[in-house]
Amino acid sequence: MTQIQEVTLDEIRHLVSERALTGETMLLNMGPQHPSTHGVLRLLLELDGETIVNCIPDIGYLHTGIEKNMEAKTYQKAEVMTDRMDYMNTVGNNFTYCLAIEKLVGLDVPPRAQAIRVILAELTRIQSHLVWLGTAALDVAAMSVFLYCFREREMILDIMELVSGQRMMTTYIRPGGVWRDVPVEFEAAVREFLKIIPRRIDEYESMLTKNPLFLDRTVGIGKISAEEAINWGLTGATLRASGPDYDVRKFAPYSGYEQYDFDIPTRTEGDVYARYLLHIEEMRQSIRIIQQALDKMPLGPVRSNNYKFVPPPRSEIGTSMEALIHHFKLWTEGFNAPKGSVYVATESPRGELGCFLEGDGGPKPYRVHFRAPSFDNLQVLPKLAKGHFVADLVAIIGSIDIVLGDIDR
Amino acid sequence: MSDVLGTYQQRLLDTFGGSTTEHAGETTVILPAARMLDAARMIHDELGFDFLACITAVDYWPQENPRFHVAYVFRSLGQTLTLQVRAPVSGIEPSLPSIESVYRNANWQEREVYDMFGIRFEGHPDLRRILMPADWVGHPQRKDYPLGYEEPQYSFNFDEIRARKPAPKE
Numbered sequence: 001m002t003q004i005q006e007v008t009l010d011e012i013r014h015l016v017s018e019r020a021l022t023g024e025t026m027l028l029n030m031g032p033q034h035p036s037t038h039g040v041l042r043l044l045l046e047l048d049g050e051t052i053v054n055c056i057p058d059i060g061y062l063h064t065g066i067e068k069n070m071e072a073k074t075y076q077k078a079e080v081m082t083d084r085m086d087y088m089n090t091v092g093n094n095f096t097y098c099l100a101i102e103k104l105v106g107l108d109v110p111p112r113a114q115a116i117r118v119i120l121a122e123l124t125r126i127q128s129h130l131v132w133l134g135t136a137a138l139d140v141a142a143m144s145v146f147l148y149c150f151r152e153r154e155m156i157l158d159i160m161e162l163v164s165g166q167r168m169m170t171t172y173i174r175p176g177g178v179w180r181d182v183p184v185e186f187e188a189a190v191r192e193f194l195k196i197i198p199r200r201i202d203e204y205e206s207m208l209t210k211n212p213l214f215l216d217r218t219v220g221i222g223k224i225s226a227e228e229a230i231n232w233g234l235t236g237a238t239l240r241a242s243g244p245d246y247d248v249r250k251f252a253p254y255s256g257y258e259q260y261d262f263d264i265p266t267r268t269e270g271d272v273y274a275r276y277l278l279h280i281e282e283m284r285q286s287i288r289i290i291q292q293a294l295d296k297m298p299l300g301p302v303r304s305n306n307y308k309f310v311p312p313p314r315s316e317i318g319t320s321m322e323a324l325i326h327h328f329k330l331w332t333e334g335f336n337a338p339k340g341s342v343y344v345a346t347e348s349p350r351g352e353l354g355c356f357l358e359g360d361g362g363p364k365p366y367r368v369h370f371r372a373p374s375f376d377n378l379q380v381l382p383k384l385a386k387g388h389f390v391a392d393l394v395a396i397i398g399s400i401d402i403v404l405g406d407i408d409r
Numbered sequence: 410m411s412d413v414l415g416t417y418q419q420r421l422l423d424t425f426g427g428s429t430t431e432h433a434g435e436t437t438v439i440l441p442a443a444r445m446l447d448a449a450r451m452i453h454d455e456l457g458f459d460f461l462a463c464i465t466a467v468d469y470w471p472q473e474n475p476r477f478h479v480a481y482v483f484r485s486l487g488q489t490l491t492l493q494v495r496a497p498v499s500g501i502e503p504s505l506p507s508i509e510s511v512y513r514n515a516n517w518q519e520r521e522v523y524d525m526f527g528i529r530f531e532g533h534p535d536l537r538r539i540l541m542p543a544d545w546v547g548h549p550q551r552k553d554y555p556l557g558y559e560e561p562q563y564s565f566n567f568d569e570i571r572a573r574k575p576a577p578k579e
Contacts, residue, residue, distance in 0.1 A: 011537065011543070014534070014535065015535065059539065059540065060538075060539060060540040060541060060542070063540040063541065065549060067525075067550065068549055068550055068554075068556060069556070071556070072556050103433050104432075104433060106433065228513075230459050230460050230486065231459070231512060231513050231514075232513045232514050233460065233461055233462070233512065233513070233514025234514075244486060246460070246486050251484075251486070251489060252489075252491070338432075339432075340430075340432025340433065341432060341437070341467070341480070342432065342433050342435060343435070343462075343463065343480075343482050343491075343493060345462065352462060354462055354463050354482065356463060356465050356480065356482075358467055366467070367465075367467045367468070369463070369465040371462055371463035371465075371482075375517060375518075375521075376514045376517070376518075379513075379514055379516060379517045380514075408540060409540075
């Protein structure tokens with residue numbers, strides 16, 4: 001057995017205060033299995049009584065080497081792994097990765113596929129925000145919201161199952177379009193959901209927004225100013241709660257987001273409560289986007305007809321020799337992407353999800369890197385937590401909306 | 410590509426030297442690694458790119474000089490611009506200056522690059538491994554690092570399997 005190297009105080013001496021060395025303050029381990037850490041996050045806390053002096057996050061417990069593994073698979077096969085990164089935003093991960101491939105090889109996506117992508121991405125955003133709302137409220141001891149949120153989330157997962165056969169790991173968005181057209185029941189199911197959800201969001205708000213217990217736990221906790229938030233690379237609701245209206249959907253519109261009319265809600269307080277209000281408002285904006293996308297969803301193909309990159313439809317394989325060859329080549333060798341690199345970003349429920357993709361002329365990605373929004377958002381935690389109570393730390397972790405699968409990849 | 414971005418890229422090239430490369434309509438500026446901190450200051454203070462989106466690296470092994478490219482993506486939220494910069498780094502004792510003092514979120518991003526590629530960032534306040542365990546040997550994202558398909562090691566045969574396992578180069 002090899003020796004296990006222990007992390008000694010020496011290695012983190014520069015991260016704790018002088019008082020920890022003399023034993024005046026206490027070093028306390030929180031996690032990696034603590035129920036309020038939203039995954040396997042470990043925090044080393046330096047405490048003065050109940051007050052946090054320093055907080056040192058320790059991540060990597062969910063690191064599965066997805067970026068390295070993707071280098072060993074063809075472009076299409078590697079996509080399956082992207083679902084597993086941020087497991088609350090599976091469609092968004094596929095979306096980002098496919099956009100990167102499409103930009104790298106120069107592939108067009110038909111308008112109908114773009115609209116389907118937008119609808120699914122926004123449904124995923126609502127789904128992710130619902131889980132966030134439930135768990136973040138649970139963190140500050142508002143138990144009942146959790147069950148209500150999961151009730152509505154089920155409806156979205158049912159829609160996902162309807163279109164892709166899978167509830168969470170859909171891999172439905174493919175390079176050049178989507179896997180297949182949506183079933184006929186899709187529109188009715190989404191419209192049914194759109195009819196129900198606004199009322200339900202009001203219901204969540206009635207449980208929390210003016211609840212004095214909830215206000216006590218959230219107002220003025222974990223504040224950060226606009227300049228600092230930008231400098232710390234925060235994105236998503238965590239950034240917008242401080243003021244800047246940075247949203248990738250407006251900053252660099254992709255997949256036809258420019259044709260939809262929606263607002264980017266912002267607040268200026270920059271505390272836990274502001275982040276909560278933004279998540280609620282973002283759900284309402286997502287509903288608006290889905291409504292518009294559904295109303296003007298164009299007809300037509302859902303996959304590019306560039307068969308060098310996109311498999312031909314099954315009906316053609318039976319009659320066309322060329323289609324058969326394309327299909328065979330795509331599923332054995334994959335397609336070759338040119339040399340060069342691209343950086344593509346989408347707005348995930350947590351912020352800017354970027355994909356840095358480099359091709360070397362072969363069928364496998366030479367380098368894939370995901371700029372995970374949670375990774376940067378978690379980084380600011382020590383700053384937000386300083387001076388607060390341990391119980392507030394739990395509320396702050398909840399509010400910055402991290403998914404450890406996204407951070408560790 | 411907007412003209413403003415083109416002017417900014419030209420200013421960077423005039424000040425620091427270097428070259429550009431283009432793919433899919435995006436121009437990337439390649440700057441000398443040794444002056445990356447100065448470049449970051451100029452990008453932040455003078456050109457107004459206030460937001461660092463991403464730092465990552467690419468390994469061009471077995472090419473040795475430069476073996477790595479460290480890639481940066483800066484954004485200017487006010488001007489709606491995105492600037493891509495690359496810094497080539499040699500494969501022998503790879504290092505370049507840290508830009509953590511300019512962009513705070515470079516802290517973890519550089520730690521991840523260090524962890525995955527073994528590129529040292531000079532002046533970084535806390536350069537420890539971030540995703541891999543603290544006692545890990547090797548840097549997994551390097552191209553000469555073996556990828557899986559190895560026998561699993563259990564406590565009873567750990568050393569036996571380790572002896573015939575492909576070893577990463579440190």
